[in-house]
Amino acid sequence: MSPPQSPQLIDRFDRRINYLRLSITDRCDFRCQYCMAETMQFLPRADVLSIEELLRTARLFTELGVKKIRVTGGEPLIRRGVDELFKGLGALPGLETLALTTNGSHLEKTASELVEAGVKTINISLDSLRADRFREITRTGDLDTVLRGIDAAVAAGFERVRINTVLLAGLNRDEVLPLTQFAIARQIDIAFIEEMPLGQVTVGGKALAYVSSQSLHDELAGHFDLEESTAAPDAGPSRDYLIGGTRSRVGFISPHSNNFCGTCNRLRVSAEGRLLMCLGNEESIDLRALLRAGNSDEAIKSSIISSLTMKPERHVFDRPDEPQIVRFMNATGG
Numbered sequence: 001m002s003p004p005q006s007p008q009l010i011d012r013f014d015r016r017i018n019y020l021r022l023s024i025t026d027r028c029d030f031r032c033q034y035c036m037a038e039t040m041q042f043l044p045r046a047d048v049l050s051i052e053e054l055l056r057t058a059r060l061f062t063e064l065g066v067k068k069i070r071v072t073g074g075e076p077l078i079r080r081g082v083d084e085l086f087k088g089l090g091a092l093p094g095l096e097t098l099a100l101t102t103n104g105s106h107l108e109k110t111a112s113e114l115v116e117a118g119v120k121t122i123n124i125s126l127d128s129l130r131a132d133r134f135r136e137i138t139r140t141g142d143l144d145t146v147l148r149g150i151d152a153a154v155a156a157g158f159e160r161v162r163i164n165t166v167l168l169a170g171l172n173r174d175e176v177l178p179l180t181q182f183a184i185a186r187q188i189d190i191a192f193i194e195e196m197p198l199g200q201v202t203v204g205g206k207a208l209a210y211v212s213s214q215s216l217h218d219e220l221a222g223h224f225d226l227e228e229s230t231a232a233p234d235a236g237p238s239r240d241y242l243i244g245g246t247r248s249r250v251g252f253i254s255p256h257s258n259n260f261c262g263t264c265n266r267l268r269v270s271a272e273g274r275l276l277m278c279l280g281n282e283e284s285i286d287l288r289a290l291l292r293a294g295n296s297d298e299a300i301k302s303s304i305i306s307s308l309t310m311k312p313e314r315h316v317f318d319r320p321d322e323p324q325i326v327r328f329m330n331a332t333g334g
């Protein structure tokens with residue numbers, strides 16, 4: 001007699017959920033203009049999930065079939081106890097990929113320890129190679145520190161290092177080629193991400209406009225041979241292309257121009273413990289309350305499974321020419 005099958009996370013549209021994005025803090029040492037306000041009011045520390053609660057949450061999700069966990073922020077590497085967290089996550093049975101998204105400001109000192117803890121892939125945000133522009137976008141960031149962090153990540157031996165870039169017309173649209181060449185020189189990958197909530201975003205008093213993935217693809221195709229990757233997708237929405245004659249891939253994440261919700265395999269836990277069904281919608285359950293009310297593991301897993309009835313078929317913006325911010329991105333990590 002075969003052993004009973006463990007419960008799985010399958011929503012009402014028959015999408016299997018095997019990827020969890022886990023935000024461990026809403027705090028960040030940058031103030032990127034498309035991500036948060038210059039003067040932020042962060043969550044009281046008591047409202048943020050503790051390291052123990054984060055590890056329990058991750059364990060429950062892996063027991064429900066999650067194979068990939070990406071740790072996000074804010075900036076996750078400034079969280080107290082993050083070393084303990086990564087070691088605990090890296091030891092979870094059934095977890096195949098432990099990933100991290102970071103702004104790179106602390107990688108120079110931590111990259112090797114992250115690899116030792118079990119982090120396999122890392123995404124590093126980088127929106128400009130010009131120091132003055134980088135400071136303008138991040139308000140507080142130092143480009144040289146981030147570049148040293150990227151080089152430390154390359155040297156540390158992660159299975160995959162990828163740069164994530166948001167390009168906006170009127171800000172950094174002219175850097176698509178230099179950023180791609182930067183990635184190629186380091187034999188790492190790069191992804192260009194369409195930014196959605198632009199109706200409220202300005203930098204230096206100038207309104208910005210989103211840049212479509214197709215326009216970036218067309219520009220890069222004029223400089224490189226781009227061959228669509230046939231490798232299994234890395235449990236995410238990026239459409240990846242091999243850059244001919246290099247070891248790098250370029251990806252395009254296109255929530256605005258090419259809706260990818262039909263293959264969504266993700267859930268998100270925000271820094272304060274909201275289990276979010278979709279980045280572009282507000283449907284959620286209060287996972288923190290369940291964790292702190294003394295519920296058993298089975299009761300919490302049952303609530304998680306039941307919550308999938310709220311997961312929408314897709315994100316919908318009423319005004320596609322002026323999409324609106326649902327919440328500051330630092331609370332959910334994108």
